[in-house]
Amino acid sequence: MGKGGNLGDSILWVNCVSCSGSFYCELDLLHMDVHLICPFCETEFLAKAGAQKESTAN
Numbered sequence: 001m002g003k004g005g006n007l008g009d010s011i012l013w014v015n016c017v018s019c020s021g022s023f024y025c026e027l028d029l030l031h032m033d034v035h036l037i038c039p040f041c042e043t044e045f046l047a048k049a050g051a052q053k054e055s056t057a058n
């Protein structure tokens with residue numbers, strides 16, 4: 001981590017479907033049937049299932 005500092009285009013922010021914890025993964029995973037593992041509660045879910053919508057929450 002800390003290499004580049006060019007975040008934005010290549011990451012996908014997701015919310016855990018179980019604990020709503022927010023974390024990010026590689027954007028490419030959105031198009032794959034790959035399960036993410038929540039770093040907070042270790043729930044596994046598809047990236048597309050937890051992808052944050054483009055909205056202005058808070």
Ligand SMILES: [Zn+2]
Binds near residue numbers: 017018019038039043
């Ligand atoms: Zn979680």
